[in-house]
Amino acid sequence: MTQTAPIPPPPGSRHAPATLRNRDAILAVLRQVLPQQGLVLEVASGSGEHCAFLSQALPALRFQPSDPDAEARASTDAWCAGLTNVAPALALDCTAPWPALKAQAVLCINMVHISPWAATLGLLAGAAATLPPGAPLYLYGPYRQQGVPFAESNAAFDASLRARDPAWGIRQLEEVSAAASAAGFGPPEVTPMPANNLSVVFRRG
Numbered sequence: 779m780t781q782t783a784p785i786p787p788p789p790g791s792r793h794a795p796a797t798l799r800n801r802d803a804i805l806a807v808l809r810q811v812l813p814q815q816g817l818v819l820e821v822a823s824g825s826g827e828h829c830a831f832l833s834q835a836l837p838a839l840r841f842q843p844s845d846p847d848a849e850a851r852a853s854t855d856a857w858c859a860g861l862t863n864v865a866p867a868l869a870l871d872c873t874a875p876w877p878a879l880k881a882q883a884v885l886c887i888n889m890v891h892i893s894p895w896a897a898t899l900g901l902l903a904g905a906a907a908t909l910p911p912g913a914p915l916y917l918y919g920p921y922r923q924q925g926v927p928f929a930e931s932n933a934a935f936d937a938s939l940r941a942r943d944p945a946w947g948i949r950q951l952e953e954v955s956a957a958a959s960a961a962g963f964g965p966p967e968v969t970p971m972p973a974n975n976l977s978v979v980f981r982r983g
Contacts (some may be wrong), residue, residue, distance in 0.1 A: 791857050793827070794824060804832075805831070812839060812916075818882065819884045819908060820844060821870060821901060823843035825850065826857035829841055829854055830861065837863055840864075841864045841865070842879070845867060851867035855867050872889075873897050876908070880910075881909060886918075889919070890917060890954065891939060892939065902960075906963065909982040914981055916979050918971070918977055919948075920936075920975050923950075932948055
């Protein structure tokens, strides 16, 4: 797959190098998952580079980025400056009550493993309250899977995450799926991705 050329970082923004490596693969999956129109809520937007890229590639959709960190929101707003289908980044913490939102899809890229388990539970509960029946919750990142060998690179990454914070770590997909089911979502639609990552889609029941 040919990657698109990187965009120079705007003033006041952050840069996450992994974004350039995974954004085209993520976009290919999202073209099959997202609705033709409506609002897409991105949870944990981080640097904002995914939101800027996806919103330009999918101009018929409207995007609402969010992050609990003020500097991340400022970076997102810098990357998305001038994009008419992107709203200013919203303060949203998955471990706290969500603002009243309605969206046709929810995206969450690389958060589940870099946050406590309570954040994943809050993401599932918040997305369930935000989405209509049949709408997708899209997750991207590394996961453990029953019956699938754990890649050495993911094992090393998991160890580094837990060294930084014992509450972090690569989650068992079956445990995430069980929590999603309890929140009102259907079974996962799983797509293998580059570098031992997965795209996981849960649809609201």
